[in-house]
Amino acid sequence: MLVWAEQAPIDASDRGLAYGDGVFETIRVYRGGPILLRQHLHRMLMGARRLGIALTGDQLADSVAQALARYAASDDWVLKLILTRGSGGRGYVPSSVGEPCLICSRHDTPAQPDSSGVIAQVAQHPLVVNPALAGLKSLNRLDQVMASMELRPGVYDVLLTDGAGRLLEGGRTNVLLHHQSGWMTPPVRSVAVHGIMLDYVTASLQAAGRPVRERPIPLSMLNRPGCLGLYLLNSVVGVVPVRRVGCQHLPIDRTLATICAPLTSLK
Amino acid sequence: MLVWAEQAPIDASDRGLAYGDGVFETIRVYRGGPILLRQHLHRMLMGARRLGIALTGDQLADSVAQALARYAASDDWVLKLILTRGSGGRGYVPSSVGEPCLICSRHDTPAQPDSSGVIAQVAQHPLVVNPALAGLKSLNRLDQVMASMELRPGVYDVLLTDGAGRLLEGGRTNVLLHHQSGWMTPPVRSVAVHGIMLDYVTASLQAAGRPVRERPIPLSMLNRPGCLGLYLLNSVVGVVPVRRVGCQHLPIDRTLATICAPLTSLK
Numbered sequence: 001m002l003v004w005a006e007q008a009p010i011d012a013s014d015r016g017l018a019y020g021d022g023v024f025e026t027i028r029v030y031r032g033g034p035i036l037l038r039q040h041l042h043r044m045l046m047g048a049r050r051l052g053i054a055l056t057g058d059q060l061a062d063s064v065a066q067a068l069a070r071y072a073a074s075d076d077w078v079l080k081l082i083l084t085r086g087s088g089g090r091g092y093v094p095s096s097v098g099e100p101c102l103i104c105s106r107h108d109t110p111a112q113p114d115s116s117g118v119i120a121q122v123a124q125h126p127l128v129v130n131p132a133l134a135g136l137k138s139l140n141r142l143d144q145v146m147a148s149m150e151l152r153p154g155v156y157d158v159l160l161t162d163g164a165g166r167l168l169e170g171g172r173t174n175v176l177l178h179h180q181s182g183w184m185t186p187p188v189r190s191v192a193v194h195g196i197m198l199d200y201v202t203a204s205l206q207a208a209g210r211p212v213r214e215r216p217i218p219l220s221m222l223n224r225p226g227c228l229g230l231y232l233l234n235s236v237v238g239v240v241p242v243r244r245v246g247c248q249h250l251p252i253d254r255t256l257a258t259i260c261a262p263l264t265s266l267k
Numbered sequence: 268m269l270v271w272a273e274q275a276p277i278d279a280s281d282r283g284l285a286y287g288d289g290v291f292e293t294i295r296v297y298r299g300g301p302i303l304l305r306q307h308l309h310r311m312l313m314g315a316r317r318l319g320i321a322l323t324g325d326q327l328a329d330s331v332a333q334a335l336a337r338y339a340a341s342d343d344w345v346l347k348l349i350l351t352r353g354s355g356g357r358g359y360v361p362s363s364v365g366e367p368c369l370i371c372s373r374h375d376t377p378a379q380p381d382s383s384g385v386i387a388q389v390a391q392h393p394l395v396v397n398p399a400l401a402g403l404k405s406l407n408r409l410d411q412v413m414a415s416m417e418l419r420p421g422v423y424d425v426l427l428t429d430g431a432g433r434l435l436e437g438g439r440t441n442v443l444l445h446h447q448s449g450w451m452t453p454p455v456r457s458v459a460v461h462g463i464m465l466d467y468v469t470a471s472l473q474a475a476g477r478p479v480r481e482r483p484i485p486l487s488m489l490n491r492p493g494c495l496g497l498y499l500l501n502s503v504v505g506v507v508p509v510r511r512v513g514c515q516h517l518p519i520d521r522t523l524a525t526i527c528a529p530l531t532s533l534k
Contacts, residue, residue, distance in 0.1 A: 005279035012272035020287030
């Protein structure tokens with residue numbers, strides 16, 4: 001069932017509300033072109049499959065085409081898709097649930113972050129990821145909400161750790177570290193959301209002969225000489241260099257700007 | 268904002284749907300008397316406080332009184348309360364959110380489980396609990412949904428483990444083990460939902476001179492001679508003895524029936 005958020009409200013028995021039983025995507029649309037659309041649709045389909053929600057690629061593509069036509073008034077906007085399992089079922093068991101519900105909404109593009117680098121802060125709220133749900137952009141996002149409530153004025157994003165000093169991801173971004181020993185990002189199995197922008201940048205670096213390794217990143221790596229730069233990545237704002245974490249100044253690295261195409265040029 | 272689920276649908280931008288940003292309670296109402304009402308309201312208020320959702324005890328009590336009057340047609344039913352942070356906010360940050368939303372709905376009491384004992388099965392889906400959210404009856408319940416999808420016909424509940432063979436809780440219940448060495452339940456910090464029925468039973472056992480210890484419970488304890496009985500507990504069905512876990516038969520223990528008052532007599 002396709003729902004336009006501004007038109008039709010949601011059934012109070014929807015399992016997306018009751019249990020966070022669903023997945024979502026936020027897709028930037030620039031001058032009519034949805035950025036990295038194929039990757040977004042693929043991630044939503046893979047998420048639906050992991051949850052056992054019946055949605056075909058054709059159904060999704062058709063709904064998104066309708067949404068792009070419906071909301072195509074402005075030059076630069078964000079399409080949000082929420083897919084829920086639908087309404088019903090006895091408690092947690094989704095045995096007698098109706099059809100899945102795909103909710104589409106239009107949002108303004110957030111302000112572009114300072115290109116000279118942003119400030120991040122380490123969240124007190126730890127991130128604990130169940131490997132069985134790792135990477136899934138599900139509607140269970142309380143960790144990100146709780147960590148984001150710590151954001152101080154002027155700070156762009158929180159950095160989530162495993163509670164033992166290892167950096168995992170940003171509140172709404174993945175992290176990529178340029179280190180003297182190479183490029184690295186935390187192991188995919190340890191992060192809550194597997195980012196599309198991270199995949200794109202990783203592939204670009206790989207193609208440029210600079211492989212990205214998955215490895216644990218202790219926070220202490222950021223204030224040692226080998227640290228060449230830290231990036232936050234997501235598919236709505238692209239690649240964001242970090243110039244400071246708390247009171248720790250970081251070097252600003254320009255390598256990615258020379259390797260990756262600008263976000264708004266991506267298809 | 269008080270919402271009657273059967274009357275008013277939910278805004279598609281509600282943060283309960285977007286992020287599972289809220290908590291819920293299911294309260295059994297028997298012959299006009301809500302069972303363990305004070306404890307349910309206390310847990311919801313504590314949950315709201317942990318999430319930083321502004322809800323006063325008076326607001327909650329007043330809403331529940333209205334709901335009890337509104338739905339008081341049958342003798343035995345379940346009142347479900349969903350409290351969300353409300354609509355709005357920029358992404359995860361709940362900075363410009365409207366007022367909280369309390370959604371009330373009426374449900375049939377589930378079938379009473381077999382008093383001679385039920386069958387449980389160990390879920391493949393592991394439970395990984397963030398200590399920062401432990402015990403919180405939040406709307407982030409994908410672990411319980413995923414585990415419950417494994418339920419085979421005739422099985423009453425899944426048993427969730429930490430993935431390393433330690434029993435944590437049922438899909439919709441807490442667990443209590445009667446062992447030769449005493450009564451035990453997994454450490455509160457390790458479980459997803461801190462159950463009201465578990466608290467009630469623990470207090471009853473304590474009063475009877477039988478303290479309940481919090482300690483890790485390896486599944487292997489269930490098939491060793493010291494195991495006298497395993498119980499599943501929740502506040503809608505009460506105390507449920509387990510007679511079999513998978514193909515492992517367990518002794519049926521009658522101790523709790525002699526110590527705890529019947530669920531429907533509780534206030």
